[in-house]
Amino acid sequence: MSKVQPTTESLHFGAIVNEHRELAKMTRAQLASKFPVSPSYIGRTIKGTTRCSYENAEKLDELLNACGHITDAWKKLNSGFPAYYQDFQAKEATASLLRTYSLLLVDGLFQTKEYAFELLRDDKAVANRLKRQEVLQRIPTPMFCLVLDEGVLYRRIGSKETMREQLQHLVEVSQRDGVFVQIAPFAYHRGARSSFSIATQGDDSSTVYIEKTTNGETTTLPAQIGESVRVFARLQSQSLSPNATRDLLRKAIEEKWT
Incomplete structure (x- = not known):
């Protein structure tokens, strides 16, 4: 995915992903290996500088046992509302x-x-x-x-x-x-x-x-x-x-x- 300027919404999504990654005690490299995607993609997602697809958001939610928090955050990110x-x-x-x-x-x-x-x-x-x-x-x-x-x-x-x-x-x-x-x-x-x-x-x-x-x-x-x-x-x-x-x-x- 191409790099984009972070927004308030994408930074919020990235923070949710990072919170659940830390709760799962998983490094970015360990999380990336489950997809597979690169560790830098996980980093850009956390920093809000790439656009995560819904399929990847679902996978993140599953891998990190986020109970829908990540997919809900993705829906807000892509709602079109500030x-x-x-x-x-x-x-x-x-x-x-x-x-x-x-x-x-x-x-x-x-x-x-x-x-x-x-x-x-x-x-x-x-x-x-x-x-x-x-x-x-x-x-x-x-x-x-x-x-x-x-x-x-x-x-x-x-x-x-x-x-x-x-x-x-x-x-x-x-x-x-x-x-x-x-x-x-x-x-x-x-x-x-x-x-x-x-x-x-x-x-x-x-x-x-x-x-x-x-x-x-x-x-x-x-x-x-x-x-x-x-x-x-x-x-x-x-x-x-x-x-x-x-x-x-x-x-x-x-x-x-x-």
């Missing part, structure tokens, strides 16, 4: 209730392909984002509560056509059972400093994802969950109703994007 988001994405996929506040952009679960491409400029990244949206079709269907800052309606992403189709998509998806889309009018909303999402499971446990300038943070700390829930409740109480939101979306389409 390391700081992967834990939340897993919770999002199984949640019974999803609450999201979007300050600057339409949330990824509700983006059209064209809108997403303007943001990501990468076909694979767009495909991964659209795959996330499969949660919208899941049975049983989770409840979705989306609050958008009013500025999102007027912040141009791509062409007028892209914006028109995106807002029309929001109108359509907001009419599905269990999907509630609301607009938070231009105003100061206490505590709403950035976009965030709350994924709540069937057992009422929650995970929060908070966007930051260059990355994001996933947390299960009770204090942060509690504050996020309170901020979201205030946002909902100060936002337009779903029906009034659809009216404003249609107005923005007609007056701004047509």
Whole structure:
């Protein structure tokens, strides 16, 4: 395999492999002889500078008695999502209730392909984002509560056509059972400093994802969950109703994007 620049994700995978290698009391040369691959390949895998195939990840998991830890790490490495988001994405996929506040952009679960491409400029990244949206079709269907800052309606992403189709998509998806889309009018909303999402499971446990300038943070700390829930409740109480939101979306389409 060719040498590549290490990423946070590949370094994490390499650390998992190395941890189990050390637990197995096996040198890199001893481990390599079991494949066979070269000791340098094992070294590059540990350093995150080569891309391990799934077949090799399975073999490593078996040889090191890792009980699925290595193959699970490989799946995360190749999920297409950054390391700081992967834990939340897993919770999002199984949640019974999803609450999201979007300050600057339409949330990824509700983006059209064209809108997403303007943001990501990468076909694979767009495909991964659209795959996330499969949660919208899941049975049983989770409840979705989306609050958008009013500025999102007027912040141009791509062409007028892209914006028109995106807002029309929001109108359509907001009419599905269990999907509630609301607009938070231009105003100061206490505590709403950035976009965030709350994924709540069937057992009422929650995970929060908070966007930051260059990355994001996933947390299960009770204090942060509690504050996020309170901020979201205030946002909902100060936002337009779903029906009034659809009216404003249609107005923005007609007056701004047509």
